[in-house]
Amino acid sequence: MRQLLYSLFALCLLAPDTPWAGDAEEPATIAGPTGMQGISFTEWDTILENQHGNIAVVDFWASWCTPCIERFPHMVKMHHEYSNRGVRFISLNLDEKGDEESIEWCNNFLERIGADFPNYHMDENMSQAFERLDLLSLPAVRIFATDGSEAYRLTGDNPYKQFTEKNVENAILELLAQ
DSSP states (O other): OHHHHHHHHHHHHHOSSSTTSSSOOOOSSOOOTTSOEEEOHHHHHHHHHTTTTSEEEEEEEOTTOHHHHHHHHHHHHHHHHHGGGTEEEEEEEOSOTTOHHHHHHHHHHHHHHTOOSOEEEEOSOHHHHHHHTTOSSSSEEEEEOTTSOEEEEEEOOSTTSOOOHHHHHHHHHHHHHO
């Protein structure tokens, strides 16, 4: 747990475009249909169960995770490219529950990049969320097969071997080919 907290702290220090970065450019409007919906663990389980029959790409992210923010527009692009082929994209934000400044920043970010797929915010304690979701770090993408099983887990756990957008796309293509 201590290592997780140190990792989260280090990522906060390295993230230049976060709510704490000062003069980050933000859109003037509040997020509309792209905004996040707060959910509980139970609701998250239901959301995943409802994806059966589709390939589901789940992007776990937070405002303090610079690689997450950099990769997110690519997820939006892939959503537009593959959604008509039975691939569903979902994002789950893991900023701290009750951190209204971060949540507002995230909603503005989602609107600015046009993330028009389901976007959720885990409305639970962040440490408990990482544990319950079996995450060590962010970014992380999990891809579920049509039967609901986890087919791919792409994580940022190893700083020397980060996954790329191409890894995500290749996983999607492999599942579509089955």
